[in-house]
Amino acid sequence: MFVATVSLILPFGWAPLVSAAENCGPGANRIVCENSKPGSPYTEWEIEGAGDESIQGFATDISVNAGNRIDFKVDTDAADYDIDIYRTGYYGGLGARQVGSVDPGAALPQKQPECLWDASTELTDCGNWAVSAGWDVPADAVSGVYLAKLTRKDTGGASHITFVVRNDGVKSDVLFQTSDTTWHAYNNYGGSNFYQGGANTRAYKISYNRPFATRGGIEARDFYFGAEYPMVRFMERNGYDVTYFSNVDTHRHGDQLTNHKTFLSVGHDEYWSGQQRENVEKARDAGVNLQFLTGNEAYWRVRYEKSPADPAGNDYRTLVSYKETWSDRKIDPAAEWTGTWRDPRFASPANGGGKPENALSGTAYVVNFGDLPVTVNDREGDLRLWRGTNLTNLAAGAEEPLAPHTVGYESNEDLDNGFRPAGLIHLSTTTGQVPEYLQDFGNVVAPGETTHHLTLYKAASGALVFSAGSIQWTWGLDDWHDGDGAAPDPRMQQAQVNLFADMGVQPGTLQPGLVAAQASQDSTPPTVAVTSKPSAAVAHGQKVTIKGTASDGSGSTAGKVAGVEYSLDAGATWSLAEGTTSWSFTYVQQGMGQNTVLVRGIDDSANYPASGTPITVDVTGPYSVFGTNTPETADAGTRSQSNWDCGSPPPPTAW
Structure with missing residues (x-):
C-alpha cells in the first residue's frame, strides 16, 4: 500500500510554491528551480502496486543522459494508450511533475512475443520485444x-516504467545512486x-529487459x-543540489563520481559489482564523502553480461549472481565470485x-528482519550530529527513541572482524531482540539480540x-513511502542537515522547523592519558586490562570525545574501547618480550591522530597456542530452511 499522511495529500499540507521565474535565473540551483514549478497531483501520476498486468513495459536502459533518447517496450492488448512522463521530486508535497508525453509508435494492439527463457539459469529476458515508443530527453x-x-484509454489500467535521467559531466553537491540492482x-x-x-x-541470472513487478x-x-x-522528497524539498545515477552507472561511469562532493547509497542497496565497489572506494580515496543511508548494502556480489536477446546491445542488461554462498561451493562458471562479499571460503x-x-x-548486515527505532543516549546526544535538536539536553542516563521502524527491516552492526575502518565512532545505540539474526557468511538466521549504531569515520583522504x-x-x-x-x-531531519553540512553541502530551501x-x-584530535596498566610482566595468553582518560581540548571549535580505540598489531587494525572520556579495554596478551599497544x-x-599513544607491556612465559582464548568455529555453511535473507520466503523445495 502507498502510505501518505493527510498533510501530504490535502492542499492545506502543501508547501507554497514560489514562482519558478524567481528560482530559475542564470546559475540557479537546478533542484530549487525544478521544484518551484507546478507539480502533478498524486492521483494523476500514481498507480496501485505494480500496475495493471494488461499493460506492462520497460526502458531499454536503466538510465539515459539528458539530450539522448530512451526507448520503451510495452506489452498490451490495448487498442490505444497514453504515455506520460513524470519526474519525481517534492513539488510542494505533490511528489512528481509531468514533463512530457509521447505517443506509441507501434501498431496497436501490440502483443509482444513470449520472453526468452533459459532453464539452466532461470533467466527471463524480454529483450526480444519490439520497441513501442521513445522519448527524446530534452538537453536541459x-x-x-x-x-x-x-x-x-479503455479501462484506465496503468503501470509505470521507472528509469533515471543523468546529467553526465555536471558537477553537483550530491550524487544519489538508485538501488536498481536490488529492484531487479x-x-x-x-x-x-x-x-x-x-x-x-x-x-x-536476471534481466533488466523486464517490467518491474517488484x-x-x-x-x-x-x-x-x-x-x-x-530521501528524494527530503532532498528536493530542502533544495539540495543533487543529480542521480543508477547502480549500473556507478559501475560503468565511475569517473563521474568525483564530480560530486557526496555520494549517496540509499534504501535497500544489496547487490554490488566488483567494479562498482572499486569505483566508490576510489571516489572516497579521492576525497568524495559517502553516505550509506541503507542497510544490507553491498552484501551480494554481482557481475554483468550482455542480453542473449540483444547481443549487439549494451553490456549491462543481464545481472548475474549465482549466490555461491548458498551453494557452499563455487558454481559460477566465471572466475569472479558471486556469493556474499564477506565469504572467504571459495574465492x-x-x-x-x-x-x-x-x-x-563501516557497518555490515546482520539482521534479516527487525523493527526498532534509532535510539540516542545522553552521551551520544551531545555529539555534533545531533546539534540543533533536544537530544543535546538529555538527562544523565537517559535515552531517547526516535521515529519508529527506522532500524529495520534489515539492519547492520559495527563488526570487529578485522575490516573495521580506523576511527569509526558510534552516534546512536539501539539494542533489541530480533527474530532473524545472521549466524554465518550468509546461510543461517536465528533469533538473537542486535546492537545497532549510526557510525561515522574519516578516510585518509579526509572524506x-x-x-x-x-x-x-x-x-x-x-x-510518503x-x-x-x-x-x-x-x-532525524536535523541530523541529516547537519551531516550534509559537515560534508560541505548546504540546502537551498531549508524547510520550516530546521x-x-x-x-x-x-x-x-583528542588526547589520551593512561591511568592503569600492568605494573609487571604478564604471561602469554593472560587477559590484560588497560584504562585511561581522553579529552578534546577547549575553545569554540573543540568537539566531544566520541570514541577511543586500540591496536595490538602496530596500527594495522583497531578495536573500540569501552567508554570515551573515561575508557578501558581488555584483551588477551600474545607474544613474548616487550610488546606495544x-x-x-x-x-x-x-x-584522530595518525598513530596513537604507545603502551609497553612485558610478556613472559609459559607459552600456549591459545592461552585463555576460546578458539572460534569456522563457518561450516550449514543450510536450513531459515537461511534465506531479505524478505522473500524460502523456495518451495527444501534447500
Whole structure:
C-alpha cells in the first residue's frame, strides 16, 4: 500500500510554491528551480502496486543522459494508450511533475512475443520485444528518477516504467545512486528472481529487459518507493543540489563520481559489482564523502553480461549472481565470485571473496528482519550530529527513541572482524531482540539480540563516511513511502542537515522547523592519558586490562570525545574501547618480550591522530597456542530452511 499522511495529500499540507521565474535565473540551483514549478497531483501520476498486468513495459536502459533518447517496450492488448512522463521530486508535497508525453509508435494492439527463457539459469529476458515508443530527453532535463506512466484509454489500467535521467559531466553537491540492482533481484516477472524459482530454487541470472513487478507485494519494500523516494522528497524539498545515477552507472561511469562532493547509497542497496565497489572506494580515496543511508548494502556480489536477446546491445542488461554462498561451493562458471562479499571460503579477495562490506561503509548486515527505532543516549546526544535538536539536553542516563521502524527491516552492526575502518565512532545505540539474526557468511538466521549504531569515520583522504546501518533510515525524513511508517522525526531531519553540512553541502530551501548548520572547524584530535596498566610482566595468553582518560581540548571549535580505540598489531587494525572520556579495554596478551599497544581518541568530527599513544607491556612465559582464548568455529555453511535473507520466503523445495 502507498502510505501518505493527510498533510501530504490535502492542499492545506502543501508547501507554497514560489514562482519558478524567481528560482530559475542564470546559475540557479537546478533542484530549487525544478521544484518551484507546478507539480502533478498524486492521483494523476500514481498507480496501485505494480500496475495493471494488461499493460506492462520497460526502458531499454536503466538510465539515459539528458539530450539522448530512451526507448520503451510495452506489452498490451490495448487498442490505444497514453504515455506520460513524470519526474519525481517534492513539488510542494505533490511528489512528481509531468514533463512530457509521447505517443506509441507501434501498431496497436501490440502483443509482444513470449520472453526468452533459459532453464539452466532461470533467466527471463524480454529483450526480444519490439520497441513501442521513445522519448527524446530534452538537453536541459533535470537529472532525476523518472516515471513513464502507461494508461489504457479503455479501462484506465496503468503501470509505470521507472528509469533515471543523468546529467553526465555536471558537477553537483550530491550524487544519489538508485538501488536498481536490488529492484531487479526481487523482481519476479517471468517467474524467477534471485530468491525463488524452479529447479535451481532461484535464478542465477536476471534481466533488466523486464517490467518491474517488484512493487506488487511484500517486495514493494525493495523498490524505489520503499525507502529511496522519501530521501528524494527530503532532498528536493530542502533544495539540495543533487543529480542521480543508477547502480549500473556507478559501475560503468565511475569517473563521474568525483564530480560530486557526496555520494549517496540509499534504501535497500544489496547487490554490488566488483567494479562498482572499486569505483566508490576510489571516489572516497579521492576525497568524495559517502553516505550509506541503507542497510544490507553491498552484501551480494554481482557481475554483468550482455542480453542473449540483444547481443549487439549494451553490456549491462543481464545481472548475474549465482549466490555461491548458498551453494557452499563455487558454481559460477566465471572466475569472479558471486556469493556474499564477506565469504572467504571459495574465492580470494582478488576474485571478490573475503571483503566484508564494513571495510567500505563501516557497518555490515546482520539482521534479516527487525523493527526498532534509532535510539540516542545522553552521551551520544551531545555529539555534533545531533546539534540543533533536544537530544543535546538529555538527562544523565537517559535515552531517547526516535521515529519508529527506522532500524529495520534489515539492519547492520559495527563488526570487529578485522575490516573495521580506523576511527569509526558510534552516534546512536539501539539494542533489541530480533527474530532473524545472521549466524554465518550468509546461510543461517536465528533469533538473537542486535546492537545497532549510526557510525561515522574519516578516510585518509579526509572524506567522511556515514552509515545509517538500516534500510528504513529515510522513513524518519519523510513519511510518503510504501510500507507502514510514522511521522517524520524533526531530530532525524536535523541530523541529516547537519551531516550534509559537515560534508560541505548546504540546502537551498531549508524547510520550516530546521536550522542551518555549518561544517566543523575542528581539526584537532583528542588526547589520551593512561591511568592503569600492568605494573609487571604478564604471561602469554593472560587477559590484560588497560584504562585511561581522553579529552578534546577547549575553545569554540573543540568537539566531544566520541570514541577511543586500540591496536595490538602496530596500527594495522583497531578495536573500540569501552567508554570515551573515561575508557578501558581488555584483551588477551600474545607474544613474548616487550610488546606495544597503541591507543588513541576520536572526536565527533571524526578526527584522530595518525598513530596513537604507545603502551609497553612485558610478556613472559609459559607459552600456549591459545592461552585463555576460546578458539572460534569456522563457518561450516550449514543450510536450513531459515537461511534465506531479505524478505522473500524460502523456495518451495527444501534447500
